[in-house]
Amino acid sequence: MSATYDEKSIKTLSALEHIRLRPGMYIGRLGNGSHPDDGIYVLIKETIDNAIDEFTMGFGKRVEIHLADRSIYVRDYGRGIPLGKLVECVSIINTGAKYDSETFKKAIGLNGVGQKAVNALSLEYRAQAIRDGKSRLVEFYQGKLKKDGKIVNTPPGERNGTLVEFTPDEALFGKDFRFRSEFIEEMLWNYAYLNRGLTLSFNGKNFRSENGLKDLLAKKLTGEPLYPMIHLEGEDIEIAMTHGAHYGEEYYSFVNGQQTTMGGTHLTAFKEGVVTTVRNFFKKDYEAADIRQSIVAAVSVRVMEPIFESQTKTKLGSVTTSPEKNAPTIRNFVTSFLQQHLDNYLHRNPEAADAIKRKIEDSERERKELAGIRNIARERAKKASLHNKKLRDCRVHLDSKDKRAEDSSLFIVEGDSAAGSLTSCRNVQTQAVFALRGKPLNTYGLTKKIIYENEEFHLLQSALNVEDGIDNLRYNKIIVATDADVDGMHIRLLILSFFLQFFPELITNGHVFFLETPLFRVRNKKETIYCYNEAEKQSALKKLGQSAETTRFKGLGEISAGEFKDFIGEDIRLEKVTLEHVHNSDQLLSFFMGKNTPERQEFIIKNLRTEKDLIEV
Structure with missing residues (x-):
């Protein structure tokens, strides 16, 4: 029987209530801090963004950040929030100075939402503004004003600026959430690269860059590039790029100092601009994929009134460079810059131009060598697909316009038993299953030709739709689901090696999970508790009693469909694969997947830990 729908069903929430009820609209996801895109890091970013906007306008060259347990402290030395509007600026949505393009010309936050969301999602929040010898302090509890301080005189020598301190609310983020310093440090390095002359201090450690995006790529590259890094700068644009020896493309893109992890119009324009410029320079109509193969690049632009596709600002929409009439679109702005400055660079640096040409021709040669076997593989795949029961597809894919597209997932499982359990309880709308026959081939040291010679890899590539790059990827999440034993870990390594070898951008773009x-x-x-480690098992036995029945799952095939649905639904636990320097991972792959048996054997002997060791830990 359906619920009654009448006037009493309609509710009006305050801004505070809405933020706390629907935090995903403001910070993307909650999470517990185990991943860099979890909400607690968005709260830090939203706070630092305001300090960066002050620096961009020429006020304050230092930002101090302190982490103490679960509390974050951020102090900038900008102009300071106007004292009479301090409460409104940190608690009333759609309040701020960034609607005035003269006060903040090319700011990150434009919607008057960010700091209010930080306040609303914090257990305790305090903000202090210092301006011209006077100060005001306000304090909040779960977004509600607790103390409205009066304007007072500051001690002599106190510099202007704003201080914000907050503790995320465990009622929203969970009792187990914690900040990871490495994620915060990565964020601060990006701020430093994009704001030369700014010093960010985190618990006493300074982050500062002298060469901008050139420093960023230098940090990401652990091996030698094919040619010295190209570094181009202009008003409101900065670009750094080179080519490596890896498969795939790797990009870092930014708008007004904000990393756009999902790219957008500026990154699309960069890709187009590089292709057009290289074609014109060499006067040859090279394939775009051959030009961009193995590229590593960073692009940063600053525009007035950017339009992002979400509050978390991970993807830039279609915008002009300024609100002025006849202002160029971001696409024209970026491509025109490249056609002029990259072309000039190639003329002045023939060694780099020759290296790029050789790389393009190598990619072209390999692509043509693959053409014949690719056609044979496609014909074989067409025949196989008529009888192929290894892929149980879903109905909604990443490349669709369905609002659930980002939920689309492909589970890669070992064997028909696990595939059967998962398939019978999955969400057929958004969850697909691909069953491996067993352990896949070790692809380390092999060329892309193996994808077309190995039926299983070819079918997996086809299922993902990544033959020509990941722009048409069919699933947002590629989830490797294996048994938690030695064989399962080996299969993880084999699949990971395959992706690292041939499709590293699947990992760098955050699509691969365990x-x-x-x-x-x-x-x-009376009760059933599922435990993911020995500590959780002991805790469960303490709660239910030592006489409670304990079952050790040896494989996914042993878990019934009725139980499996609990592990792939709303409470699914995923570990994102986030490896830095994947384009220079040859040393890593060589050690784990290469034919270096003595070295690996010695490592295993020295680091072997028994089950008893793990239980004691």
Whole structure:
């Protein structure tokens, strides 16, 4: 029987209530801090963004950040929020100075939302503004004003600026959330690269860059590029690029100092501009894929009134460079810059131009060599697809316009037993399953030709739709689901090696995950608890009693469909694969996947830990 729908069903929430009820609209996701895109880091970013906007306008060259347990402190030395509007600026949505293009010309935050969301999602929040010898302090609890301080005189020598301190609310982020310093440091390095002359201090460690995006790529590159890095700068645009020896393309893009992890119009324009410029320079109509193969690049632009596709600002929409009449679109702005400055660079640096040409011709040669075997493989795949039961597809894909597109997932599982359990309880709308026959081939040291010679890899590539790059990727999440044993870990390595070798951007763009499944089930007649490690098992036994039934899951195939649905639904536990320097991962792959048996054997002997060791840990 359907619920009654009448006037009483209609509710009006305050801004504070809405933020706390629907935090995903403001910070993307909650999370517990185990991933760099979890909400607690967005709260830090939103706070630092305001300090960066002050620096961009010429006020304050230092930002101090302190982490103490679960509390974050951020102090800038800009102009300071006007004292009479301090409460409104940190608590009333759609309040701010960034609607005035003269006060903040090319700011990150334009919607008057960010700091209010930080306040609303914090257990405790305090903000202090210092301006011209006077100060005001306000304090909040779960977004509600607790203390409205009066304007007072500051001690002699106190510099202007704003101080914000907050503690995320565990009622929203969970009791187990914690900040990871490495994620914060990565964020601060990006700020430093994009704001030369600014010093950011985090718990006493300084972050500062003298060469901008050139320093960023130098940090990301651990091996030698094919030619010295190209570094181009202009008003409101900066670009750094080179080519490596890896497969795929790797990009870092930014707008007004904000990293746009999902790219957008400026990154699309960069890709087009590089292709057009190279073609014109060499006077040859090279394939775009051959030109961009193995490229590593960073692009940063500053525009007035940018339009992002979400509050978290991870993807730039279609905009002009300024609100002025006849202002160029961001696409024209970026491509025109490249056609002039990249072309000039190639003329002045023939060694770099020759290296790029050789790389293009190598990619072209390999692509043509693959053409014949690719056609044979496609014909074989067409025949196989008529009888192929290894892929159980879903209905909604990443390249569709469905609002659930970002939920689209492909589970890669070992064997038909696990595939059967997962398939029978999956969400058929957004969850697909691809079953491996067993351990896939070790692809380390092999060329892309192996994808077309190996039926399983070719079918996986076809399922993902990544043959010509990941622009048409069919699933947002590629989830490797294996048993939690030695064989399962080996399969993880083999699949990871395959992606690293041939499709590294799947990893750099955050599409690859490992599924975490419980190792134990502890239950009595009243309650069942699933445990993911020994500590959780002991905790469950303490709660349910030592006489509770304990089951050790040896493989995914042992988990019934009725239980499996609990592990791939709303409470799914995923571990994102986030490897830095994947384009120079040859040393890593060589050690784990190469034919260096003595070295690996020695490492295993020295680092071997028994089950007893792990339990004690």
